[in-house]
Amino acid sequence: MRQIENVITDRGSKYAVSGGPATSRAEVEAFLKDLKRAKKYAKATHNSWGVxxxxxxxxxxxxxxxxxxxxxxxxxxxxxxxxxxxVTRWYGGKHLGGDRFRHVQEAVRVYLEAL
Structure with missing residues (x-):
C-alpha cells in the first residue's frame, strides 16, 4: 500500500491519496479495511475510490x-x-464546490506520478 498524505489543503479540508494492487472486489474491500485500520482514515469524511x-x-x-x-x-x-x-478527504467546515473535483484529480495525478 502506498500512501501520500497532505497532498492538498484548501479552506480547512485536507486530502490524501492511497493505492495498491486489487484484482477483485474482495481485494478492494480488504484494501479499504487495511487503510481504515489507521484511525485517522477511519474517521475521514470521505474515502472515495475507483478501480x-x-x-x-x-x-x-x-x-x-x-x-x-x-x-x-x-x-x-x-x-x-x-x-x-x-482519495481521502477530511472536511474542513467550508464547502469547496467544483474545486473538490480539481482536488480529487490533483491527488490522483500526484499518485500516478509517484508510481
Whole structure:
C-alpha cells in the first residue's frame, strides 16, 4: 500500500491519496479495511475510490458525489488496471464546490506520478 498524505489543503479540508494492487472486489474491500485500520482514515469524511478490474470498473463516492467517476476516468487515461486508488478527504467546515473535483484529480495525478 502506498500512501501520500497532505497532498492538498484548501479552506480547512485536507486530502490524501492511497493505492495498491486489487484484482477483485474482495481485494478492494480488504484494501479499504487495511487503510481504515489507521484511525485517522477511519474517521475521514470521505474515502472515495475507483478501480478498473477485468470484469468492469468499480467505484465509490463515499458521500463525495462524483469523486469515484473522476478517479475512474483518470485510471482509464493512465491505462492502469487492477490497481485501486483512494482519495481521502477530511472536511474542513467550508464547502469547496467544483474545486473538490480539481482536488480529487490533483491527488490522483500526484499518485500516478509517484508510481
Amino acid at each position: 478498473l478490474l477485468a470484469d468492469g470498473p468499480l467505484k465509490s463516492d463515499d458521500g463525495e458525489s462524483g469523486a469515484g467517476m473522476v478517479i475512474l476516468r483518470m485510471l482509464e487515461r493512465a491505462q492502469l488496471r487492477n490497481h485501486v486508488i483512494v
